Amino acid sequence: MDIRHLQYINEIVKQRSFTKAAESLHVAQPTISKSIRNLENELRFELFNRDGKAVKLTDAGEVVYRYAQPILQLFDSLTAEVNDLSFLHKGSISIGLPPMAGSRFFPSVLKRFQERYPGISVQMVEYGAVRIEESVGSGDLDVGVVLTPVDTELFESIPLVREKLNVIMPTSHPFSGRQSIALSELSSERFILFSNEFTLHDRVIEHCRDAGFSPQIVYESSQWDFITEMVASGLGIAMLPETICRALDPVQISSVPLIEPIIPWELVMVWRREGYLSLAAKAWIAFVEEMFA
Template sequence: MELHQLEYVVAVAKHQSFTRAASEINISQSSLSQQIKKLEEELGVKLFERTTRKVKMTNAGNAFLAHAQKVLMEINQSKKTIREYLSVSRGRIKLGVLPVIGHFRITSLLANFQRNYPGVKMEFREGECNELLQMVMASRVHAAFISEASENPHINIHRLIKDHAVLVVNSMHPLAARDSIELAELAREKFILAHPSSGLYKNFAKACAAAGFEPDILYHCNQVETSLELVRENLGVTVLSSQVAQRYSKRDIAITKILPEIPRRISLVTLKDTEHEPVVNIFIKYAVNWASELKKQNQ
C-alpha cells in the first residue's frame, strides 16, 4: 500500500467518477483504475462498485475511506509542522515600516521576535502610509506597519497601538501654559506639518475641516527633529503623535492636548486571500499578542 493510492481512493470517492478523479490528480484514467485495482487485490476487498454511469463506495470502501482521510490529514499536518520549523529556522520576512516606527515601541517588538526566532532574516523597507500600502498590495513586502489604516477589501488590518495627536509649541508661545486646547482655537496658527501623504496629516486636516477651518501651513516636513527645531525658533507650531512627542527633549517647547481628541493608530497590514509563508503567519500572531500584552501593561 502506497500513499498515492490513498489519495486516489479519496479522489474517486469525492467525485464518484474515475474520469473526474483522474483529471483532478492529473493522471490517466487507466493508470488510476490500475492503482485502485492493485490496492483492492492487496486488501482482498472491493472498494468501489463500478457501473456505466457512476462509481459507488462499498461498505468496505467506506470503512477504508475514513482511515485513508485520517492518514492523509495527519501526513499533511506533519508536512506543515516541518515547513513551519524550517521557515522559522531559516525563513525570511520583508516588512514595511514608517520613519517614526521606533517611537511606538515597534522596534522592541522586532527585537523580541528576533531573539525568539534567531534563524529568521528580517528585511525592512521604509515609506509613508500610501507607499507602504502599495508595497503590500504589490507583494513587495509581506506585511507593513502603517498608521490610520482604512478598510480595504484586499487588506487584513491588525490594529496594534492606539495613540492621539498633540500640539507642540514654543515654550514662550501664548498657548504653552495650556493643558489642553480646542482645535478651533488654532485656526490662526501657522503650522509645520508632515507630508500630505502621511496618516497624521490626513487625520489632522480632516479634524480641522470638521472644526471649520483649513490649517495655514508654513512648511511640510517629515523629519520630527527639523519640525521641533522650527518650533523652537518660534516659526510655527506642529502636531505630532503623543508617543512621538514624548520621546524628544522638552527644551524650549511645550506639549498641549488637542480637543476633541484626534486618534492615531498603528496597524499591521497584510494582503488578504494570500497563502503566506509560515514565518509570516507566526510573525503576525506574535505581533498581535505583543500588542495585547502591551495594552494590559498600560491599563
C-alpha cells in the same frame, strides 16, 4: 524512475548486498529487489550483476550510480532547506514601518523577534502609512504598520497602539502650559505637517477645514524629529502622538492635548487577505500580536 530507486541503488552499492541495504533502509528485502527489477525493465538494462554472492554494478548500473550521487545530494539539501523553512530556521519577511512607529515601538520588538527566530531575515523599510498601505496591497511588502481606518476587504489587521494627537509648540508660545486646546483656536497658526505620503497630512487638513479654516502650511517633512526641531526654533506648530510628545525636551517644546475634536492616532498592522503569506510572515504577525496584546 524516482528518487527511491536512486536511494536503493546507492545503499545496495554501499552495503554490497540487497539484504543489508534493506535492513539499513528499514524496508523488506523483496521490496528493494522488486523495485530494482522494475527499474531495469524500464531502462531495458540490468543494473546489477547477480552472479555469486557479491553484488556488482553493470556498465549501465555504473552510469546510473554516477548520476545518482549529485541527485541524492541535491535532494537531501532540498529536503533540509524545506524543513528549515517549516521550522522557521530560515526565511525572510519585508516589513513597512512609519518613522514614528519604527523608532518608538518596534526596536525592542524586532530585537526579541530575532532572538526567538535568529534564522529569519528581516527587511525593514520606513515609509509613510499611505505608501506602506499601497506597498502591502501590491505585494511589495509582506506586512506593514498603518493608521486606521483600513480597507477591510483588502486587508487583515491587528490593533497595536491607540493614542491621541497633541499640539506641540515652543515653550515661548502663548498657548504653552495650557491644559487643552480646541482646534478652532489654531486658525491663525503656522502649521508644520508631515509630507503627503503620511496619513496625518490629509487628516490634519481635513479636521482643520471641518473646524472652519484652511491651515497655513509653512513646512512639510517626512521626519518627526526634524519637525520637532523646527517647532523648537519657533517656525510653527505641529501635531504628534502622545508617546512622541512625552519624549520631547520640555525646556524647548510644550505639548498640549488637542480637544474639539480629539484626533485619534491608531496603529494597526496589515497584510493582504488574498495571496501567499510565508511562514516567516505568519510568525511575525503572531509574535507582534503577542507583544502588543
